[in-house]
Amino acid sequence: MYPFDLIVLIDDDPINNLINKRLINKLNLTPKTIEFLEAEQALEYLKNPDLEKKVLILVDINMPVMNGWDFLSQYVELENQRNDRIIMLSSSIDFQDRQKSKEFPFVSGFIEKPLTHEKLETFI
Template identity: 45%
Template sequence: MINKILLIDDDDIFRLTASKILKKVYPQLEIFSAKNGEEALNQLIEKPIDLDLILLDINMPIMNGWEFLDAYASKEFKNEIPIYVLSSSIDPNDKEKADNNPKVIGFIEKPLSFAKAKQLNTAS
């Protein structure tokens, strides 16, 4: 069961709509958010939360998704948190890079739908 997630995306409107979809599918869900990888990493270090899942965008300012994954992998956290790359990228290299990253459990193409949100529970 997914109870707490971290949604990392620089688009305010996407974070809002994704949060609404996720809350409809998982009413008990507590959603934390960050506008870029650096903000997310700082949250994980400064205020560790027992998260069930991270949804990570690729293209963001300051620290993009790939840079976040590298920085996340270099730190030691109490628990391994499953990470989905959630992106509008249609570049096959991005999908391949996500598939080859041991921290990433899946690649979801935007937009997030109810059907895609329901699939998150089966993989966490």
Template identity: 40%
Template sequence: MMANKINLLVIDDDDINIFIIKKIVEKTGYNVNMVAKANGLMAIDYLKTTMDEENFPHLVLIDINMPVLNGWEFLDAYAELNINKRVDMYMLSSSVYENDIEKAKTYLKVRGFISKPLSIERLIELFKQLELQN
């Protein structure tokens, strides 16, 4: 496994959703360092200070609708950082709009669109994909 630890960054302004994801992470059995940020700007600031390999996220789950910087604006700001590290990003949203799903496909860094709520099965699947890449 990835240095025996998976770094997960969750960008979501909903405290209840963060709590649920934290509980799901605990049930996966994986060694996960989960960091949650309430909006895209906080996530960008966090990433700027976390460039070392040990703590940089392997997986980022991004909500679309957030204050300050929404999910799309986060992705645009992330692209401007010119980070050359491998990171799997997924949009995690309650949006059922087809245009959001299609828009997610236009971002090279975004590997997929996950509808809320996140299931333990889906999270384990994402963790297994990370293991296969390393």
């Protein structure tokens, strides 16, 4: 049994997505991992009412067009329909980013890149 039905990676860097997906597969956390280079595409995907129930979303903060904060602001509209677990995954070491992530009650945590087994395990 997997802890998650689906893990969604949202990061504009395809290399980060590839590395993170390999780590997730190695840890056997989910049967399905989907990557999005743009947060808008991820939001559209998450609007699907038939989507898996136990979903973990790892979202980067610094992305073009729609950044991680914009994603969270728009995700609020979906929050009542979904019960996803969201973790901010960023290279930012700014304390204010960590504090800002706490303003969103549906954000479970903040992980500084790179993603590691140990960092991810603290939120599972």
